[in-house]
Amino acid sequence: MNKYNSLFAVFSVFLIVNISCKQSPFYSASDFEKVQKIDVHFHYNTPDIRYLQFADSLNFRFVSPNVDAEMPIDEQLEIAASLKNQFPDQFTFLGTFSVDSFNNSGFAEETIARIDQCMKAGASGIKIWKNIGMTLKDTSGRYVMADDPAFKDIFRYMEANKIPLMAHLGEPKNCWLPENEMTLDNDRRYFKNHPEYHMYLHPEAPSYQDQLDARDSLLRKYPALNVVGAHLGSMEWSVDEIAARLDRFPNFYVDMSARIGHLQYQALTDREKVRDFMIRYQNRIMYGTDMAVDEADASFVAVANGLRNRWFEQWLFLATDSMIEVKDLGGQKVKGLQLPREVIDKIYSRNTEELFKIKNRK
Ligand SMILES: [Zn+2]
Numbered sequence: 001m002n003k004y005n006s007l008f009a010v011f012s013v014f015l016i017v018n019i020s021c022k023q024s025p026f027y028s029a030s031d032f033e034k035v036q037k038i039d040v041h042f043h044y045n046t047p048d049i050r051y052l053q054f055a056d057s058l059n060f061r062f063v064s065p066n067v068d069a070e071m072p073i074d075e076q077l078e079i080a081a082s083l084k085n086q087f088p089d090q091f092t093f094l095g096t097f098s099v100d101s102f103n104n105s106g107f108a109e110e111t112i113a114r115i116d117q118c119m120k121a122g123a124s125g126i127k128i129w130k131n132i133g134m135t136l137k138d139t140s141g142r143y144v145m146a147d148d149p150a151f152k153d154i155f156r157y158m159e160a161n162k163i164p165l166m167a168h169l170g171e172p173k174n175c176w177l178p179e180n181e182m183t184l185d186n187d188r189r190y191f192k193n194h195p196e197y198h199m200y201l202h203p204e205a206p207s208y209q210d211q212l213d214a215r216d217s218l219l220r221k222y223p224a225l226n227v228v229g230a231h232l233g234s235m236e237w238s239v240d241e242i243a244a245r246l247d248r249f250p251n252f253y254v255d256m257s258a259r260i261g262h263l264q265y266q267a268l269t270d271r272e273k274v275r276d277f278m279i280r281y282q283n284r285i286m287y288g289t290d291m292a293v294d295e296a297d298a299s300f301v302a303v304a305n306g307l308r309n310r311w312f313e314q315w316l317f318l319a320t321d322s323m324i325e326v327k328d329l330g331g332q333k334v335k336g337l338q339l340p341r342e343v344i345d346k347i348y349s350r351n352t353e354e355l356f357k358i359k360n361r362k
Helices: 003-021 048-056 073-087 107-120 149-160 185-193 208-221 239-248 260-279 300-319 341-356
Strands: 037-039 044-045 060-065 090-094 125-128 166-167 225-229 252-255 292-294 323-326 332-335
Touching: 037 341, 044 060, 044 073, 048 060, 060 341, 073 090, 090 107, 107 149, 149 208, 166 252, 185 239, 208 225, 239 252, 239 260, 260 300, 260 323, 260 332, 260 341, 300 323, 300 341
Parallel strands: 037 060, 044 292, 060 090, 090 125, 125 166, 166 225, 225 252
Antiparallel strands: 323 332
């Protein structure tokens, strides 16, 4: 081998090593289990720790929001506090308060005491629910919206103490439409089974716009309160609407839970637009599912498989360019967004870690 040949050989080896080490800008399907992930909206309503262990095996951690609905809130707090105590690095929860005593004097003080109780038990924030704006009424029979002056001392207290708020306010826009105009099968199913929440049937109740206006007014009145709008801030039908709020309110974030189907619906006609939105607001969006586990779950294996399937299917949509068949869109196929690695890392864990002060695991 002469000098030039050996130089060429060295160069070739360098080239091959360099090409094979250069990381793809995207994750693949097989990276799903390896990458650190947080489900920021997961209702962990059982002391059964097996779901935490299972999630851990897939590098998933949880933020479990307590909700002022169904299961008594003290019971939810007790379960969450115990899990937090046992798994401080893997489990985070948000406390909540009841609005049952809204019309009593002393509501604000009682609620602040409740918030303190939640925070002392290990909560990382507080969640409020759609009953504010949709069912709660004052003594004169008027609907109470989230920006009601009665909540002022409560939100000021949270601002002063840097306690983040997760707000599920309003519902998907489909809720105000007749069944045949709804865009997704799961919304059609849900409102058919829950006519009491199908606002198209209740024109006397606040409108869709009233819900958004109250939420926007909350964001404006309490600029130091960091607010996560659950379910894409109930603006799931339009990335433009979400973008406009994220631009206007620096204290606003959104979680994608239970609304990824709506992003898929928009991606059917304009994938690039949805993708650009996710990239542009990569610091303000959090991955979540709104899945739940509770004590009544009969089979751990079946439930765990269900969790894994949902998480994996959504990973394929967000991280890869696979074609995904969406059941709630009548089986139509949508191409995955294939978001860059850094964007995936932020949406899947970093944003949630920063907002809720969760320790980074890397
Ligand atoms: Zn939820």
